[in-house]
Amino acid sequence: MLDANMKQQLGTYLNNLRNPIELQVSVNDSPKSKELETLAREIAELNNQISLTTTNEKIDGRSPVMTIAKAGSEARVAFAGVPMGHEFTSLVLALLQAGSHPSKEDQALQDQAKSLSRPLNFEVYVSLSCHNCPDVVQAVNLMAALNPNVTATMIDGGVFPDEVKERNIMAVPSLYLNGEVLANGKMTLAEILNKVDDDADAKAAAALADKDPFDVLVVGGGPAGASAAIYAARKGIRTGLLAERFGGQVADTVGIENFISVPYTEGPKLVAHLEEHVKEYDVDVMKTQKAVAVRKTDSGLTEVELENGAVLAGKSVILATGARWREMNVPGEQEYKAKGVCFCPHCDGPLFKGKRVAVIGGGNSGIEAAIDLAGLVEHVTVLEFSDVLRADAVLVKKAEATANIDIIKMAMTTEVIGDGERVTAIKYQDRNTGESHVIELAGIFVQIGLVPNTEFLKGTVELTERGEIIIDGHGQTNVPGVFAAGDCTNVAYKQIIISMGAGATAALGSFDYLIRN
Structure with a gap:
């Protein structure tokens, strides 16, 4: 062995x-x-x-x-x-x-x-x-x-x-x-x-209750949040970082081949290195803490209210709440989540060995998922809303050459069908003809992009129609002293390395704000 x-x-x-x-x-x-x-x-x-x-x-x-x-x-x-x-x-x-x-x-x-x-x-x-x-x-x-x-x-x-x-x-x-x-x-x-x-919530709230205001309070523990915390701490100012889950989406990423200076790494390994690096500095890390509200006080501080009832304050705040997998928002999706509706082909793919599945989305993640699953399952059907696949040409070519992968374009998923216990089929509409079709299968892997984790910020900072925090070149939002970075913002591209750079920018912008105010 x-x-x-x-x-x-x-x-x-x-x-x-x-x-x-x-x-x-x-x-x-x-x-x-x-x-x-x-x-x-x-x-x-x-x-x-x-x-x-x-x-x-x-x-x-x-x-x-x-x-x-x-x-x-x-x-x-x-x-x-x-x-x-x-x-x-x-x-x-x-x-x-x-x-x-x-x-x-x-x-x-x-x-x-x-x-x-x-x-x-x-x-x-x-x-x-x-x-x-x-x-x-x-x-x-x-x-x-x-x-x-x-x-x-x-x-x-x-x-x-x-x-x-x-x-x-x-x-x-x-x-x-x-x-x-x-x-x-x-x-x-x-x-x-x-x-x-x-008693977990009460214990956590009590432990946080007496903390003095931070110079910089970072909300989020992904690449942007970790980078912001490191850059802020290196300025010698009092820095806190709270995160519902350290690492964010990166913790769920298997192979990473575009992180400059490292030909290949994996998400959990990168997250461990990020956390290790943050701990090298005097950063107050508060994990498993979810922010539910942000507000300015009359004194000029920014308060962050947590789900457990605790309230933390910062002279400046950096929002790095990241994003999550986008859902299809069709009937049956919530009912059959984890009962055939999945978001991680690497984790859940082996459970569908020898069965028929669908992948929703024709971007890189969708086509990569289809290729990976094809080696395990009986058949993969890729449903793409557009008339073109957005994945890299090399991936598209490989998928098209794989015998047990079918790709259907101009397909709008309309319903997840099940028997009350598990997924049995998916229903989609042909956007060219308007006709509806049903495909019998056992699993559906959703790979259609990201949604920013900013719902709790509505009415607090300016957001785009898609819920992204609008920032300027310094990472500043429309609220003085409140900065943002990473996938939760309107930055053009959602990449790990870009989020890290954005976190550094927001920290430097925050420091500049502090010394001028």
Whole structure:
């Protein structure tokens, strides 16, 4: 299972074990069981503090399963399936945490996890090609490692298809708590804690209540927000950054090939580097905080009200709230979201293996999604509203040459059709003839651009018809002391590197505003 290089690296990590750990594998006659048992034996051979036992009995009704526990303690972390691919890191961290190696997660979040008093049984359904799934798996695994009231199980949907079908799981990661759906999609430890800790909002609001006004308060933690915070902090002024989710959309991006100076990187890796860079400076980072209102005060400060009721203030504010995937806004879309309507082909594509799907949108993201999906699914239909595809010619050429991809132009999606539990078809109108058509399928991947996260700013700053914040060359909005940067603004192109430059511009503009006022 593990090549020589992986064994060497894993062996080095396992030298950090502070106490013995026990692996137990529930085995059966399946190929995946043999893979999991082989993996467990190879791990046990790397360190004499690791013991291994096998059993023919199922664990929590499943097999193959591997549990990991501190020696002499009851196992609270399990992997149902073979944790390779993107989940190999989750496995390594689980081994280290069982061995009492300290986590690098924020200590306040660890303390919050330890304080949870009710029984919490987490199950995370994943696909091994999902780059968002490990964040959820690692978060609940850490909670289980810290708190005896918590258990966590990763479940590979490809190994347990009957469960996926029974629970009607159409998107990953899919997080269950005590047998009921808790959430779908990428989540951080802080976000999960906020969902399961009844006092989370009150605790967060209390922690923020006594903060003095910042010189610069950045709202948003994507490339623009991170860049703005770094440039502001380097000026030696008091800087705060609040973000609902650090990294923003970049955290959901798989391959990045146009970030200058780096031929290739991936979104989660870039986000980690951004956060690491921000922490090099004296920036007060406040994560999992959602802004719901911005207003000027009589004293000239700008206040930012948060969803939990807390209010922060800044002598200047930089809005870098980013954007989100644009939805189709047709009947059935909301009803079948995560039940066949998806936005991440890399995460959810494996769930539609051998099935028919559609991709909405003929830009680069849409055509790339179609090409990726074509290797997994039976057939892909691309529906493009315009009479031309906006994707790069090389991508269009490849898609047109792929046998199981059909491209339909001048197609306006009008309805998502389902049976009450999952998507069964899509309805579209031919914009040339006006005729309606229905395509039977199992999944719909929406790739039609972005919507700025600015709804809460209506009536506060000047917006375009599309909801973009209007800024000048210094990043200044029409409100004195309020600046903006990135995908939430009317900047011509929505690119990571442009957002970073815009964040720097807004920070410098903000600093100039402060010294002149």
